[in-house]
Amino acid sequence: MSSQGSRASHKITDDELSALVLNLQALLPQLNQGRNGRASATKVLNETCSYIRKLQAEIDDLSERLSQCLGSMDITSLDAEILRNLLQQ
Template sequence: MSGQGSTSSNRITDDELNALIFHLQTLLPQLNHGRHDRVSATKVLSEICSYIRRLRNEVDDLSQRLSQRLDSMDLAGFDAEIVRNLLQQ
């Protein structure tokens, strides 16, 4: 019985879920136009996934470009190692 009680206390309520979805909506540039209209949870989650993929691709692209620039620069071995360690964090 105590196991069931702890499970139910860990469940998220509909109000909490709706608040989280609304918060996610406000973080999306394409859905956050200063209005407080509700968008379906499905659309918000779909847009969040797409947005994260775009951000990840942008980070990958920028990392690759930075790496190419670092490779073409004449950095001392120690300096290059510091920069690479910082980038990996």
């Protein structure tokens, strides 16, 4: 049996799910501000989604600002194209 097949048939236990949510909570700045309390799984997942959207918006903003900076620099068009392609990945 492939490892993917065995993973798909593995059911996660409540304890494993709780541990994963707790680990995820520790990664979120807004839920990990010195409190030892545990947030609900729903709150952790909602905050995770919000945080990922915030990070994506920051990435988009920084990419745009970098593109504008590159546009005003005196670099070859090939260098600029390579950098733009890297930023779009």
